[in-house]
Amino acid sequence: MKILIIGGKGTIGKRISEHLTRKHQVLIGGRSAGDVIVDIADSRSIQAMFESVAGLDAVVCAAGEAKWAPFDSMTEDDFTIGLRSKLMGQVNLVRIGQHYLNAGGSFTLTTGILADHPVRLTTSAALVNGGIHSLVKAASLELKNGLRINAVSSGLVEDAVDKYADYFPGHNPIPMSKVINAYVRSVEGHGTGEIIRIYDNC
Amino acid sequence: MKILIIGGKGTIGKRISEHLTRKHQVLIGGRSAGDVIVDIADSRSIQAMFESVAGLDAVVCAAGEAKWAPFDSMTEDDFTIGLRSKLMGQVNLVRIGQHYLNAGGSFTLTTGILADHPVRLTTSAALVNGGIHSLVKAASLELKNGLRINAVSSGLVEDAVDKYADYFPGHNPIPMSKVINAYVRSVEGHGTGEIIRIYDNC
Numbered sequence: 001m002k003i004l005i006i007g008g009k010g011t012i013g014k015r016i017s018e019h020l021t022r023k024h025q026v027l028i029g030g031r032s033a034g035d036v037i038v039d040i041a042d043s044r045s046i047q048a049m050f051e052s053v054a055g056l057d058a059v060v061c062a063a064g065e066a067k068w069a070p071f072d073s074m075t076e077d078d079f080t081i082g083l084r085s086k087l088m089g090q091v092n093l094v095r096i097g098q099h100y101l102n103a104g105g106s107f108t109l110t111t112g113i114l115a116d117h118p119v120r121l122t123t124s125a126a127l128v129n130g131g132i133h134s135l136v137k138a139a140s141l142e143l144k145n146g147l148r149i150n151a152v153s154s155g156l157v158e159d160a161v162d163k164y165a166d167y168f169p170g171h172n173p174i175p176m177s178k179v180i181n182a183y184v185r186s187v188e189g190h191g192t193g194e195i196i197r198i199y200d201n202c
Numbered sequence: 203m204k205i206l207i208i209g210g211k212g213t214i215g216k217r218i219s220e221h222l223t224r225k226h227q228v229l230i231g232g233r234s235a236g237d238v239i240v241d242i243a244d245s246r247s248i249q250a251m252f253e254s255v256a257g258l259d260a261v262v263c264a265a266g267e268a269k270w271a272p273f274d275s276m277t278e279d280d281f282t283i284g285l286r287s288k289l290m291g292q293v294n295l296v297r298i299g300q301h302y303l304n305a306g307g308s309f310t311l312t313t314g315i316l317a318d319h320p321v322r323l324t325t326s327a328a329l330v331n332g333g334i335h336s337l338v339k340a341a342s343l344e345l346k347n348g349l350r351i352n353a354v355s356s357g358l359v360e361d362a363v364d365k366y367a368d369y370f371p372g373h374n375p376i377p378m379s380k381v382i383n384a385y386v387r388s389v390e391g392h393g394t395g396e397i398i399r400i401y402d403n404c
Contacts, residue, residue: 043278070344071345072301074297076290088281088285091281095273095281115336116336116339118336118340120343120344121344123293125340126337127333127336129336130317130333130334131289133332134331135325137319137320138320138325138328138329139273141321141322142325144274
């Protein structure tokens with residue numbers, strides 16, 4: 001397969017890239033570095049990306065941001081960051097990409113445990129993740145040419161424990177091997193409309 | 203209690219209003235008519251509303267729109283309609299309203315079955331509803347002064363069957379009495395962070 005991994009140099013993306021490269025042709029998409037330069041917060045950039053990369057069988061998105069802050073100090077603009085980037089960025093990847101992917105191709109989006117089990121400071125990130133979960137289910141009813149769409153929703157991943165553990169009291173870290181397998185299941189499997197949850201104690 | 207019902211003249215809103223009026227002081231908020239004029243798609247309008255109505259114990263939102271259309275023809279602007287209205291409209295009601303409601307007050311938002319069980323044409327509406335579900339859980343972890351937040355997520359309501367039945371093949375209509383009770387449970391009960399689902403055969 002020819003697979004594009006957006007955010008392929010990030011914490012999760014680089015692990016997926018390393019793994020999928022063994023069996024597939026992998027292209028990395030990133031904002032500042034990679035085989036293809038793309039900013040998912042800008043739909044024109046996404047459109048240009050699909051015009052420049054032909055014959056994709058799978059798009060994996062491990063990119064997108066959302067602001068973390070106390071809810072009583074969040075501004076409307078703070079929410080807009082997540083809406084433009086991780087939410088509409090991923091929606092636009094599928095919305096535009098459905099017209100470019102090879103028949104039978106797949107989209108694998110990235111959400112996270114906050115959709116189902118948020119912690120403090122994450123109103124925006126939770127909202128974005130939950131929105132993508134429902135979008136995945138809805139889009140799977142309509143995608144044509146055998147295109148598939150799934151989301152991977154992981155708990156706190158092992159490689160991010162140092163940075164985020166304090167925000168997730170009592171959460172069991174998710175081994176990177178399990179995270180990678182979730183993406184493999186979406187890309188190499190045949191399911192669609194699935195939210196592949198990798199949670200431990202919830 | 204002093205309760206503001208936004209969208210209080212709509213299909214669901216008018217039933218809730220009729221019921222809650224028996225025991226409470228109810229104000230209706232609407233875009234063009236009501237005790238208070240408010241457009242939830244405009245956060246300045248929401249701010250002005252809270253400035254003009256003092257001493258609220260509960261805000262119920264039964265307003266907000268999202269575009270229904272085939273996913274392969276949805277534009278970015280089509281998604282923006284739902285993001286501005288039903289999604290950020292309801293987020294902004296809580297984001298701004300948390301600084302105005304009486305201690306112990308509650309927010310009751312409206313989503314719908316599409317969050318969990320979408321049908322075709324509803325990528326945007328599903329996304330909006332799913333986003334609100336996660337926001338409700340996340341915000342409930344942070345609201346102060348005993349403020350509560352819940353969402354009511356109903357299947358196809360009896361009063362909307364004539365208009366929407368064709369879009370929901372095989373869905374059992376939800377009796378309006380059950381819909382009303384979901385809102386009563388949120389407003390008069392003591393739960394928070396709850397998604398009150400009223401689904402029948404799913």
